[in-house]
Structure formats: C-alpha cells, structure tokens
Amino acid sequence: MRSLRQEEPRSLRTAFFGSLLQPNVFMSKTTSYAQMILGSCFFFTAMAIHCSLRVAPQDLQQGPNASILYVHVPAARMSILVYLATAMNSSLFLCSKHPLFLRFSGTGIEMGAFSTFLTLVTGAFWGRPSWGTFWVWDARLTSVFISFLIYLGALRFQKLPVELAPISICAGSIDIPIIKSSVNWWNTPHQPGSISQSGTSIHVTMLIPILSNFANSPFSTLFLLVLETRLPIPSFPESPFKEEIESAKASKVAVRKFQVLKKRGFK
Structure with missing residues (x-):
C-alpha cells in the first residue's frame, strides 16, 4: 500500500509534465x-x-x-x-x-x-x-x-x-x-567576480x-x-506543430460559427 501511494504522485507528476510537452497544451x-x-x-x-x-x-x-x-x-x-x-x-x-x-x-x-x-x-x-x-x-x-x-x-x-x-x-x-x-x-x-556564493x-x-x-x-x-x-x-519533418495549430484554429473557427448561428436562432 505504501509503495502504491508513493507511485501515485509520481505518476501524476509524470502525466502533468508529459502533457506540457504536447505542443497544443504547452501553447x-x-x-x-x-x-x-x-x-x-x-x-x-x-x-x-x-x-x-x-x-x-x-x-x-x-x-x-x-x-x-x-x-x-x-x-x-x-x-x-x-x-x-x-x-x-x-x-x-x-x-x-x-x-x-x-x-x-x-x-x-x-x-x-x-x-x-x-x-x-x-x-x-x-x-x-x-x-x-x-x-x-x-x-x-x-x-x-x-x-x-x-x-x-x-x-x-x-x-x-x-x-x-x-x-x-x-x-x-x-x-x-x-x-x-x-x-x-x-x-x-x-577583475574576479564580485558576486559569488559566499557573498x-x-x-x-x-x-x-x-x-x-x-x-x-x-x-x-x-x-x-x-x-x-x-x-x-x-x-x-515530423513536427506536430503545424497540424495541431491548424486543427486548433479550425476548431475555434467552428465553435465561433456555431455560437453565431445559435444567437441567430439556428439549431
């Protein structure tokens, strides 16, 4: 039980930093x-x-x-x-x-x-x-x-x-x-450095x-x-930046169009 409790925060930290390495999440x-x-x-x-x-x-x-x-x-x-x-x-x-x-x-x-x-x-x-x-x-x-x-x-x-x-x-x-x-x-x-760890x-x-x-x-x-x-x-050559940026922009445009149509009364 103790080992599981210790591994759980590590897995959460690993998942958190791993998600930050995703270009769209980081941006x-x-x-x-x-x-x-x-x-x-x-x-x-x-x-x-x-x-x-x-x-x-x-x-x-x-x-x-x-x-x-x-x-x-x-x-x-x-x-x-x-x-x-x-x-x-x-x-x-x-x-x-x-x-x-x-x-x-x-x-x-x-x-x-x-x-x-x-x-x-x-x-x-x-x-x-x-x-x-x-x-x-x-x-x-x-x-x-x-x-x-x-x-x-x-x-x-x-x-x-x-x-x-x-x-x-x-x-x-x-x-x-x-x-x-x-x-x-x-x-x-x-001259030697005026700022050091000692002062x-x-x-x-x-x-x-x-x-x-x-x-x-x-x-x-x-x-x-x-x-x-x-x-x-x-x-x-294998950069996911371009595809993820374009997909993110496309999804934002689609959401905005849906909101505009919803305000105009379309369902």
Whole structure:
C-alpha cells in the first residue's frame, strides 16, 4: 500500500509534465501567462533604469562610465546561464527528438547570442577608459568571444539539418568552465567576480540595479519563448506543430460559427 501511494504522485507528476510537452497544451498554458511575463519585463526594466540613474552613487574614478557595469555584469551572468539551459535542451532533443526541445534550444541560441554580444560590447566600452583599449586578448575575453562564435555557428546551423545546431551547442559547452574559472587559472587584467556564493563585495545601492537587470533577463527569455512556440518548425519533418495549430484554429473557427448561428436562432 505504501509503495502504491508513493507511485501515485509520481505518476501524476509524470502525466502533468508529459502533457506540457504536447505542443497544443504547452501553447495554451504559456499564452495565458504572456501578459504577466511582459509586465514583469517592463517592471524590472523600469526599476533597473531608475536605480541606475537615481539610486546608485556615481563612481569618483570612472564617473558615468561605471554605469555600464549595471548592464555588463547581468548580461555576462545571463549569457552563461542561457548557454547551460540551451545545452540541456539540446541534449534532451538529441535523446528524445521532441520538437519542443528543439524550439527551446533555438530560443536559447538567439537569446544567448544577444546576451553574449551585449557582454562583449558593454565590456569594450567600459574597458576603453579603464584599460586604455577596447579589446585585450586575455583569457576571460577570449573565452567569451569563443562562446559568441559558437552561438553564431549554431544560428547558421539552424538552417541546415536539425541535429547540427544542438550538437554544436553541446560540444561547445566545454567553454563554460573556462569562462568561469579563467580569471583564477591565468593572470588576466579582468577583475574576479564580485558576486559569488559566499557573498558580494558590491554595495547594496549598486547591487539593486544589477539584480534588477539580471531578473529582467529570464522574463525576456520566457516571453520570447512564448512567442516562438507558436511558430511551426519547417525544418523538422515530423513536427506536430503545424497540424495541431491548424486543427486548433479550425476548431475555434467552428465553435465561433456555431455560437453565431445559435444567437441567430439556428439549431
């Protein structure tokens, strides 16, 4: 009896998550939360802008140039987290061939490429007055640039057979620990991380805008994911997206026609 009681919640959880992997169920569930996700994006963006311009103190040495770090640090953190999530979904797609994992991976590639590009650009503009140059070929910058090239290659591979992009992301995941530990393994002008599991060396007035920008990134990724899950995957030959979307639209049209006829008195 005890084993049956333990297996019942597991079977319910398995059925619940299994139903979410159905494209029509996933789209209907996520669409209802799209407005809430978009509102959260606007809230955290407005909060980050207000805290960066009004709350955070101005650095005496760097001046207004220090405000770039409020975007650079969250973008750098998010580029690593997005890559890990993309690699996980790519692995799940290669194992299961489920089209939703391919869609998750494609969204992660786009968001990861953008966040990595934003990391490189903001770091270059911050480094020009601080280091005297836009670019230095040190371990941290070079490893981040390599991850950006991996993203660009995966974006290119998305137009080719579907397995190439997930394989390239999984193979390039070896670059993530190099990015994380490069400032500790080699002598580099890039400063070590100011936020770690043991705590932070950043003052709370400077930490709030950084965390606000960092909190905005997952909501932006989720909102883009909600939008892209409504698109079919033309390169996936067995994708059920197109058929289920068309059948769902046809059923909605039929229900609306029936309601209109019922209001007019037809039975």
